[in-house]
Amino acid sequence: MTADTLKATGRSGAHAPGRFRRSLAARQRGELWGFLAPAIVFFVVFFLFPLGYGVYMSTTNYTTGTFITGRAPFVGTANFEAILAEPITFRALTNTVTITVVSVAVELVLGLLLALLFARTFPGSRWLPTLILLPWLLPAVVVATVWKSLLAGDGPINDILGALGIPVQAWLANPATALPAVIVVAVWASLPYWATILGAALKQVPAEQLEAAQLDGAGAWRRLTAIVLPTIWPVVSVLVVMSVVYTLLIVDLVLVLTAGGPANSTVTLGLLSYRQAFQQFQFGQGGAYGMLLLGISILFAIAYTVMSIRREREE
């Protein structure tokens, strides 16, 4: 090896640390992207693509013929104009919001009560929380089928009410009672989830604070509002947002219980999307209903984000 070569090697070596640093950074970036890639691919394939396809469908005249020809003429906002011109859309919007607001509010109150109950020690307090998870584990179609039978005119619920001297009726056949009946079933199906998550959150409430407050003379209500609720509030707010979005999309329960009837008294936006796509074969209008639901869900998500940011600032 000549001196020139060594010099050259040395010069080269003098630059080597810089290049090494760059290559290390590049390698780190590469590793970063390597680890991120599966998540990005998953996000694009299973989230962005279906979402984008839904947006595309809602702006085209997508019918059964499209399956064969592949042609779906672009119609701009025509699908949205068509669904907004239908009076049933506003009835579905009202029903969807009613089901969502009422069921989430009831689930919050009853879920918290159940969680507080299971926080105490009593015979069965260990296995009862596991047992009440069962309704949540059942598919919605099974839940709806069972409740359709329970709520029938000659069903067990009316047998019990009749024995108690309470007036009975065909709950799902009466336009005045069908929507409340759907809400009852929706609450029953989701309540275990609320009780379980809130039960776990209650375990994070510092026992010392509760004992200190009790020694200071704070009653149960005061301890609940001043210590328990503020501590579990982050969990409650996430549960509310998730449940709102989940309940807004309600289709399966309604489809099996009433199919939107009687006289459209239980029709929801999710059901109209299903009807347009799979009964009327107007996939474009079905997609437009889907986008409407997406828009409402995004509004809730924005409201939640704004509330969270404000709360963080206050803290």
Add this chain to the structure above:
Amino acid sequence: MASTSQRLRRVALPAVGLTAALALTACSGGGGQAAPAQTDGFDGVSLTVWNSIDFEPYQGLQKKYFEDCASQLGITVDVQTQSGDYTTKLLQAAGAKALPDVALLSTDTQLPQLASQGVLADLSQYSISTDGLADSVAGLGTYQDTLYGLPVQVEDYAIFYNKAAFAAAGVPETAPKTFDDLVKLAGSLTTADQKGIVLPGIGGDGSTPVYFLPFLLSAGGDPADPTGAGAVAAVDLYKNLVANGSLSSEFVNWGWESIDQWTSQKAALTVSGPWNLVDTSIPFEWGTFPFPTAKSGESPKVNLLGYVYGAAANADAQKEAAAAALIKCRASEENQINTAVQGGYIPALQSAQAAFVEKVPAAAPFVDAVDGAYNSAQLGTEWNTLQQQYVDAIQAATVGGQTAQAALEQASGK
């Protein structure tokens, strides 16, 4: 613009036309013609057949018919029964240019959807005719005046009644002539434990509009006119049945499963299809009536659903001709009678219908109503919208407190 397959067919057809024409006469039936077997033209041809009706004995019978026919024609055949959403499978197969060579198609949605996209072969070019079929049945296989499917069986509807309920109520087993007669009859059959009649009234599963149409048609109505006098009279009939307590208001929650109310003897009358004619599990003696009409002296009219076999338009003309020959063979009178008796369908051929009534006398109201029956496929995609409108109107009038006229006007937005 003609599709590639259509263009190819025009070029290739004359080359195989003679052998195909000879081979097409291989089986009797379909058009009613009989001829000696001729297999030369199709030796080595391999075809796939799709069926959608997945219960026995129907499924096994179809396999046997096609394999026997294929054997006569020198064809190799793979008969498959598709379960699940058959319409979507057909559309996806058509989109992927992978339609089976022969497919069973319903005439309300599947035939028009595929025919309108040019993926089915015109069967009339293969000397398949509709001779021996009533005009109402022959029309089921056509789309825009072209024969895309050969009807092999149809479904229409009739009133079923429990004989013991009539005996218990001391009511003679006489068919009600008018809607008023039906309301009175159902009322007199109603007891504390049994409703006079059960009908489906829910939306979504298709049962309600299918069973409602015979009443609308028998009232002289036009299904395309949801606010016409016939539609009003038919909705009014439902309203009167609920009002006099002979039809449970819970019918708005029941679909196809409403028949369970009748088979479990919680209702004396119901409307059902020909599959009930061969149901040996019904635990009581029963009979059938034709539909009543709105006014006395008129003729009842029903809606007709057909099942046809169609052939995929194929660039390989020999294969397409073989598929047509196979369909013609499958549609023989003997096969249709066997399917009717064992599977509970009304045969498409009039000669087979007569034989079916001889074997199953209760099928008479079904067969009598076939001639002049209404094909709802003529409404095209509009029928999808109308179905929901009729369901909405029936529910609004019966449990929503509206008049029939107001309910129909509101449901149809008129």
